[in-house]
Amino acid sequence: MKEKRNIIIGGAIIRIISVLSVLYGNPKNMGICVACFIRDIADSLGLHRTEIVQYIRPEIIGMVLCSFILALGSREFKSRGGSSPFIRFYLGFIVIIGALMFLGCPTRMVLRLAGGDLNALFGIGGFVVGILIGIVCLRKGFSLKRSYKQTKLEGFLFPAINIVLFIMLISSSALLLFSKEGPGSQHAPAFIALTIGLAVGVICQKTRLCMVSGFRDLILFKDYYFLLGFLAMLVAAFIGNLTFGFFTPGFTDQPVAHTDGLWNFLGMVLAEWGSVLLGGCPMRQLILSGEGNIDSVITIFGMLVGAAFCHNFQLASSSKGPTSNSQIAVIVCFFILGIISYYSCKADKDIKNKLKVDVSIG
Numbered sequence: 001m002k003e004k005r006n007i008i009i010g011g012a013i014i015r016i017i018s019v020l021s022v023l024y025g026n027p028k029n030m031g032i033c034v035a036c037f038i039r040d041i042a043d044s045l046g047l048h049r050t051e052i053v054q055y056i057r058p059e060i061i062g063m064v065l066c067s068f069i070l071a072l073g074s075r076e077f078k079s080r081g082g083s084s085p086f087i088r089f090y091l092g093f094i095v096i097i098g099a100l101m102f103l104g105c106p107t108r109m110v111l112r113l114a115g116g117d118l119n120a121l122f123g124i125g126g127f128v129v130g131i132l133i134g135i136v137c138l139r140k141g142f143s144l145k146r147s148y149k150q151t152k153l154e155g156f157l158f159p160a161i162n163i164v165l166f167i168m169l170i171s172s173s174a175l176l177l178f179s180k181e182g183p184g185s186q187h188a189p190a191f192i193a194l195t196i197g198l199a200v201g202v203i204c205q206k207t208r209l210c211m212v213s214g215f216r217d218l219i220l221f222k223d224y225y226f227l228l229g230f231l232a233m234l235v236a237a238f239i240g241n242l243t244f245g246f247f248t249p250g251f252t253d254q255p256v257a258h259t260d261g262l263w264n265f266l267g268m269v270l271a272e273w274g275s276v277l278l279g280g281c282p283m284r285q286l287i288l289s290g291e292g293n294i295d296s297v298i299t300i301f302g303m304l305v306g307a308a309f310c311h312n313f314q315l316a317s318s319s320k321g322p323t324s325n326s327q328i329a330v331i332v333c334f335f336i337l338g339i340i341s342y343y344s345c346k347a348d349k350d351i352k353n354k355l356k357v358d359v360s361i362g
Contacts, residue, residue, distance in 0.1 A: 003207075004228055010203035011232035018111055019240030021059070021196050024188035028246060028255040029115040032059055032200065033108035034282035035099035035271075036256075038300070039307035039316075040184050041165075044176050047308035052182025056169040058190050060286065061162040062197020067205045067290025068159040079155030081294025083147040087340060088278065088295050092302025093309070094333045095274040095282065100307065100316040101267030101330050102126070103257055105282045106211035106275075109268065110230070112257060114237030116249035122261040126268030131215045133269070134276025138220070140345040142277060147295055155292030158300075166194065183256055201287065210284040212275045256319065263322040263330070270333055277341065 018031030030036060037057035044054045071077035099105045102123050104112060109127060113120035168176055170190050179185040187193060203209060207229065214226035241247040251259050258264070275281050278299055280288065285303075288296035310316040315329040 004225060007207045007209060007225060007229040008232040010207045010209060011229035012236035014200050014203055014209075015110070015114070015233040015237035016240050017196055017199055018107075019237060019244060019246065021188050021193070022246060023244060024192050025186055026188055026193075027183045027186045029112045029117055030104070030108055030183070030256060031111050032196070033104050033111070034060070034286060035096055035105035035303070035307075036103075036108065036183070038096065038282070038303050039100065039311070042304050042307040043184065043311065044178065046177055047304070048311035049177075050311045051177075051184075052179050053184040053311070054177040054179040055184045055187055056165050056176060057187070058166060058169065058193035059197035059200070061166050062194045062199075063201040063204065063283070063286045064162045064290040065159055066198040066201025067287045070202065070205045071291040077155060077292045079150040079152050079292040079294065080147040081150050081154065081298070083295045084144040084344075085295065085298045087144060087344070088299045089302035089305075090336070090340065091274045091278050092285075092299035093306035094337055095271045095278070096303040096306035097310060097315060097326075097329055097333050098130075098267045098270030098272075098274065099282070100310045101322060101326055102264050102271065103267075103317050105271070106268075107281070107283055110211075110233050111237055112254070114234055114247075115241045115254075116247045117254040117257055118249065118251050119254060119257050119259055119261065119264055122264040123268045126265040126270075127272050128215060129265075130269040130272025130274075131212060131276055132219070133273045134212075135216060135219055137273075137277060137341045137345060142341055142345045144277070144279075144295075144344065147293075150292075150294055152292075154294050158289050158297045166190075201290070204283060204287045205291070208284075211281040212272060212284070213280065216276055258317050258319055258321040260317075260321045263317070263327065266330055266334075267317075270330055270337065273337055273341075277337075277344075 021031045022028055037060050040053050040055045040057055043050055044056045109120050109123045209229045214230040217223040218227050285296040285299045289300055314323045315326045317326055
């Protein structure tokens with residue numbers, strides 16, 4: 001009962017913080033969006049040159065560093081990796097393509113709906129369907145195989161990179177690019193944003209909160225622990241938006257959103273199918289990366305490169321809607337994801353069959 005209470009309170013606090021971050025300058029109906037923020041970081045580093053989305057988001061840095069510090073303090077830090085690293089990179093790449101078709105990760109999906117953006121309803125439909133497809137793959141034996149113990153240095157490097165990025169941000173390094181208009185120019189002051197990220201990191205690290213796990217565990221194990229956090233987020237964000245006057249219901253004229261229901265739906269199907277195979281949503285991958293999980297670090301780099309690829313080749317949606325390139329990319333990614341799912345399940349069955357043969361011979 002205590003754990004359920006904690007995740008309800010934690011989920012509510014995250015959403016209240018997200019709404020407050022809009023008051024401090026973050027884009028409306030965004031607050032905290034891991035996919036969008038990774039995209040902004042990619043552009044600030046010059047990996048793509050979309051001038052309206054260039055900024056190093058301290059919220060991301062705060063989540064990673066908080067998870068790292070807490071894991072060290074509780075002796076939960078374990079540097080491990082080697083679980084199908086290149087497939088994980090591809091899955092991270094695919095997840096971000098789906099998220100940028102919808103224009104947000106599951107975290108932002110909840111914020112958009114709570115802010116009155118009814119286009120998010122199509123995203124929620126895709127969110128559930130994507131998880132269901134992923135569950136079918138898990139039941140068929142999908143596996144990315146085991147991870148192995150790594151040196152502590154491996155686990156320390158990603159938090160160290162985040163510290164360097166924050167120093168570059170607050171020193172306004174000439175190596176970084178900064179938006180002068182658009183969503184990238186809308187941000188809370190650096191130290192406030194870092195504090196927001198640290199607070200979210202504490203909650204996510206302690207409760208293991210994950211947007212994908214709520215529906216996955218409900219269906220697989222009849223466990224609604226994570227789902228309580230999801231619902232608490234939605235209710236708290238709705239109340240927060242009403243309180244501060246951010247709630248504007250409708251389909252049109254929503255901030256950083258488009259009205260194409262089909263591609264909103266398909267984008268989230270793609271993102272959530274990939275997230276289930278990865279074992280967690282983008283926010284959960286950030287927390288795991290701080291705990292020494294090198295596989296999650298590889299996933300995040302896949303997202304970073306995927307975000308750059310999206311904007312370099314016009315694969316990301318905008319308020320005008322999806323591009324032709326983005327529609328083709330989503331279809332291609334469904335095909336690739338199907339191949340990865342099939343062969344990962346088939347490989348697992350082949351291994352089990354071989355073991356049965358070996359046992360029978362022995």
